[in-house]
Amino acid sequence: MDNLETPRLLLREMLPTDAPGILALDSDPEVLRYVPGQLLKTLEEAAGVIAYIRQQYAQNGIGRWAVVRRDTQEFIGWCGIKLVNDYHTNGRTNYYDIGYRLLRQHWxxxxxxxxxxxxxAYAFDTLKLPxxxxxxRRENLASCRILERLGLRKETEFRQDDxxxxxxxxxxEALRL
Incomplete structure (x- = not known):
């Protein structure tokens, strides 16, 4: 899997050594306020999250990247493209999803x-995804704003996880030409 660099960030493969960062991220109730599921409690649980992501790399050639600040080299969260093929969302499966999650102090x-x-850009320019x-979640206004600034358009609302x-x-658009 390729690494990506931005002016301030490195997006790289998630590594087993990222377990403390994943634990800090997924044990914060405010970070997971709009995400279904249980808070992580142990490094072993965090290691399981990383193993799941690394399995996606092997099976699908893509998965979430670790997000690292270039100036401090600190892990601040994850972002990236994921092939959703092992569960259904909004009645759909086998689609590519963009997602992100950052430690609260980096919001x-x-x-x-x-x-x-x-x-x-990687999804469209390198992977050539259509x-x-x-x-x-509807109440997650910050995330909705990010997606809309990226040019994603809201197609529908659906109910899931209450x-x-x-x-x-x-x-x-490059594939439509």
């Missing part, structure tokens, strides 16, 4: 937008 600095923009999808979600899509 509001444009890092999620920067990483997502690079991931979207379209990208994303989901965000919450209302937006379903977003963006077509690869």
């Amino acid at each position: 509001g600095q444009g890092f999620a937008s920067e990483a997502a923009r690079a991931s979207l 379209e990208i999808h994303a989901t965000a 919450a209302l979600w937006h379903w977003y899509t963006k077509a690869n």
